[in-house]
Amino acid sequence: MKSSKNKPLEAKVSERISRKKGDVFLRSDFEDLGGYDQVGRALRRLVAKGKLVKIGYGLYARATVGPLSGKVVPSNGLPSLAMEALQRLKAEKLLDVEVVAPTSAQAYNTGRTTQVPTGRVIGVKGRVSRKIAFGGNQIVYERAS
16 A cells, blocks of 8 residues: 555545545645645546536535436535535635525515525625536525625
């Protein structure tokens, strides 16, 4: 067996992904393993192998094979991945926002409407210009006061 010093970077990144609890990974989670370009190549190879999916700039999510389509999909729904990503970005001090329930969810929860929210709208207090998307579905941010 190879020592961890001689392991390829891709194997080191893959091991770290399997040990982590969350489903969202930032590129900065792996910056101690190698240079910016090296980590980027390792992440791209893991995306090509179906272990990760890219959901945004520097944002990756754990992947699984969809039972119906047989395609590689995120292991969790896009709205929950987006919430986790925003929390991680805030923790890393890359984003200064507070996540709140959007008005459609508030209206549904209080009984003012029977329209079920899609979950692709996230209420935020603060400015967000980051795009989080996968497979043609994109998260929309709603400014809350």
